[in-house]
Amino acid sequence: MEQLQERKPKIFYRRLDTILSKIGRTKSDKKYFVNILSALRQEFGKDLKIKKSYVFEGRGNEYVLIHSVNAGRKINIKQVIPFDSPSIIRVLKKKRVIFSKPEDLNEFGLKKGISIAVTTVHNPVRRWIFVFELDKDWVYEELMLFLRAMRTALNYRLFSDMVGGDLERAEQIQSSLLPNYEPNYEGYLISGKSIPAEIVGGDFFEYFKFDKNDFGFAIGDASGHGLPAALLVRDVVIGLRMGLERNMRLVYTLKKLNQVIQQSTYSTNFVSLFIGEIEQGGHLFYSNAGHPPPFVVDGDKIFDLEATGITLGFLPSIELRRSYFRLNPGSVLVAYSDGIIERQKREEEMYGIERLKRLVKRNKEKTPAEIIDLIFKSVFEYGKNRQWEDDATVVVIKRTDDDTEKDE
Numbered sequence: 001m002e003q004l005q006e007r008k009p010k011i012f013y014r015r016l017d018t019i020l021s022k023i024g025r026t027k028s029d030k031k032y033f034v035n036i037l038s039a040l041r042q043e044f045g046k047d048l049k050i051k052k053s054y055v056f057e058g059r060g061n062e063y064v065l066i067h068s069v070n071a072g073r074k075i076n077i078k079q080v081i082p083f084d085s086p087s088i089i090r091v092l093k094k095k096r097v098i099f100s101k102p103e104d105l106n107e108f109g110l111k112k113g114i115s116i117a118v119t120t121v122h123n124p125v126r127r128w129i130f131v132f133e134l135d136k137d138w139v140y141e142e143l144m145l146f147l148r149a150m151r152t153a154l155n156y157r158l159f160s161d162m163v164g165g166d167l168e169r170a171e172q173i174q175s176s177l178l179p180n181y182e183p184n185y186e187g188y189l190i191s192g193k194s195i196p197a198e199i200v201g202g203d204f205f206e207y208f209k210f211d212k213n214d215f216g217f218a219i220g221d222a223s224g225h226g227l228p229a230a231l232l233v234r235d236v237v238i239g240l241r242m243g244l245e246r247n248m249r250l251v252y253t254l255k256k257l258n259q260v261i262q263q264s265t266y267s268t269n270f271v272s273l274f275i276g277e278i279e280q281g282g283h284l285f286y287s288n289a290g291h292p293p294p295f296v297v298d299g300d301k302i303f304d305l306e307a308t309g310i311t312l313g314f315l316p317s318i319e320l321r322r323s324y325f326r327l328n329p330g331s332v333l334v335a336y337s338d339g340i341i342e343r344q345k346r347e348e349e350m351y352g353i354e355r356l357k358r359l360v361k362r363n364k365e366k367t368p369a370e371i372i373d374l375i376f377k378s379v380f381e382y383g384k385n386r387q388w389e390d391d392a393t394v395v396v397i398k399r400t401d402d403d404t405e406k407d408e
Contacts, residue, residue, distance in 0.1 A: 033128075037069045040150065048146055049135040050117075056081065058127040063088065077131065078109030091118050091129060096147040098140065119147040123158035145314065152269050156228050177237045182369065183207045185215050187401050188278070191368035192219075193376065194393040195339075202229025202271075203337045203391035206237055208244050213280040216244065219335040219395050220273040221291065223313075229391075235260055236271055250275060250287050251320045254312065261313035270313040274305070274335055282327035282399055287320050294335035295357060297364050298328055302357055305333075327399045332364050332371070339392035340375065343383045351382050368396035 037053045044050065052071045056063035065079040081088055087107040091097050096119045099105060102112040108131065110116065117132040130150075134143075182191050192205045202222030209215050218240055222229040239260055243253035254273065261269060274294055276286035288294075290311030293304040309320035327333060336356065343351045359378055363371055372394050379392065 034067050034069060036154070037067070037130075041069060044146060048132075048143055049138040050132050051135050052133040054131040054133075056129040056131065058083070058129075063129055076110060077133075078107075081108065087118075088129070091120060095120055095151065096144055098134075098143060117143050117147055119151045121151055121154045121158065123155070126158075148269055153228070177206075177234060178204060179207055183209070183215070185209075185278075186213075187399060188215075189368050189398045189400055190217070190396070191372050192217075192393070192395040193372050194337075194391065195376070195388055196391050197339070197388045200230035201391035202233060203339065203393035204233045204237055205335075205393055205395045206240060208240075208277075210244075210277070214277065216275065216277040217335075217395060217397065218273060218275040219291065219294075219337065219393060220271050221337045221339075221391070221393070223270040232261065232269075232271055236273070240275070250277060250285065250322055254287055254289055254309075254320050255318065258312045258318050259316075262316055270311055272311045276305075278327065278397075282329070282331075284325045284327055284333075285322050286325070287322055289318075289320060292336060292338055292341065292353075294333060295353075295360075296325065296327065296331050296333045297357070297361050298331040300361075302361065327397075329399050329401050330364075331399050332360060332368075333397040334360050334371070334375075335395040336375075337391060337393040339388065339390035340379055340394060342390060343379050343392070344389075345382055345384065351379050355382075368398050371396050 033055045037055070041050055041053060053069040054065060054071065054077055055067040057066045061083050063081045063083065065075070065077065068075055068077075071077075083089075085107045087097075087099060087104050096117070098115060098117045099108075100115040105112060105114055105116070108116065110133075115134040115138065117134060117138075119130050121128045121130060132143075178194060179192060182189075190207070192207075194201070194203050194205060196203065203220070204222075205217065205219045207215065207217050220233075220236060222232040222236070236257060239257045240253065243256060254275070257273075261271060271289075272291035273289045274286065274291040276284050278284050286305060287309065288305060288307045289309050290307055293306045295305065296303045303325065305323070305325060308323050310318055312318070334356070341351055341353050341356055345351075356375065356379075359374060360371060363374055366374070375394050376392070380388075383389075
């Protein structure tokens, strides 16, 4: 776990996401699995200690070896494995398993002293098993993250190839989930805007009304782009609405969402999420699950609302906490996604958080809608007016007066 934390899971996933995007572009032919496994091994073989790769296809009551990568002429693994073998049953149940015990390895025809990582891949009518033979010093958490991301991307691609995609319908669904209004909460001005890099995207924001004086908002960023990310957005937004409407605790709702994401089959698997509840008197209670820290401009000072937990979806069980900040009258809260601060003018020269903070501080007297327009104009021009490479989202909340004094 320590090594995974040192490498920063989100950065690790982005690197993985780049190579997995080839899954969506690679021609789906007889060599499809071989091409994908070769690319994955070339990119991650050294880091993840992957020596050899095998693909088994489900046929009748058994799995049959159909592809191997870097296995050489002499293949030591069994070429046929029964469906009802204990190791296969375990893989089908757990989806991702690492075997090291001799009795498990024997079912694959492998000798003791070897470790293998195994995962399932499927479309609605066919099923495959991927086996990765490992070298020494592999890291459990990194391998499980790799298997999960690879499995999800392949499942979605195979599903799409079979049933086809309806992006226009997906766009309509996603548009219906995002607010198309500026909410009217006494003592506050609020505005939000999101631009997807593709027809549909993985960024989202939402508002919540709790009672006369209390309200909430959320902003999130699902890994990847396009339809897989949009599918997760749908699940997260609906989950938030259901959880918060039932007056569930903030942290409890996020932990339940983490379980939903873990069970995802065809959508992407990771989402950063900031959610805040604003009570009378400017009292902001929030949880930040790995999202870029929103900031508050209060006069000449700027405060960051740092992460209070890991990004949702990385681990089956996560630890999250609530934190607190008071919004004073006149203060401006800005929440944003990576697509804003990571927009590049040229290679490795990003827009950056400090440039964004300076822009907001100079224009803190303007309305949230005006601030958002200035942000998108500045960031878009910084990228030489090129098409957005990543989904971009901003929510701005400005406390206009002291609601405490009014109610007293």
